[in-house]
Amino acid sequence: MAGERLPALADTRRALAAKTNPRLRLFALTTPNLHGRALATLFLLGTDRPGGKLPVRRGQVALAFDPLDELGTALTTLAICRKGCRKTGEALPPLLALQALENGLRAGTTNAPLPSEMMIGGVPGWALDMFTREGKLALSRLAATQQAVLADFARAMLPPGQRVG
Numbered sequence: 001m002a003g004e005r006l007p008a009l010a011d012t013r014r015a016l017a018a019k020t021n022p023r024l025r026l027f028a029l030t031t032p033n034l035h036g037r038a039l040a041t042l043f044l045l046g047t048d049r050p051g052g053k054l055p056v057r058r059g060q061v062a063l064a065f066d067p068l069d070e071l072g073t074a075l076t077t078l079a080i081c082r083k084g085c086r087k088t089g090e091a092l093p094p095l096l097a098l099q100a101l102e103n104g105l106r107a108g109t110t111n112a113p114l115p116s117e118m119m120i121g122g123v124p125g126w127a128l129d130m131f132t133r134e135g136k137l138a139l140s141r142l143a144a145t146q147q148a149v150l151a152d153f154a155r156a157m158l159p160p161g162q163r164v165g
Helices: 007-017 021-030 034-045 061-071 075-088 092-102 133-145 147-157
Strands: none
Touching (some): 061 092, 133 147
């Protein structure tokens, strides 16, 4: 990974390698620098992976995800990344959660604006929609209770050749 090799981050790598896990967690929570936060997350995860260029250090996976949760990463993103890290043992899932946080995918819900309900002759528009659950329910209730009205409607609207039964 770039953070493991970039010469500009050499001092940060040395400083973070000497920190304890609580200090790394605090650093990940307080630094505005994405590269520093990513390195702190890597050190919290542990660097005892094949091919890694960081000093070997045993990590705590649960502790690596705590700062991401506290920073406001979306819960679904965090859950997916936790599962990915647990299944693969790789460092990529927490870094993806960190990137999602950086891109603005934060926890919190927003209300989607709903269109105003259209009335058709005093009846809500969804009641006439035969593709929604509410529309199907309304049509089945109408068919069950108003058979004579529907028969008259069918006779008036459908040509004799297109009528069923």
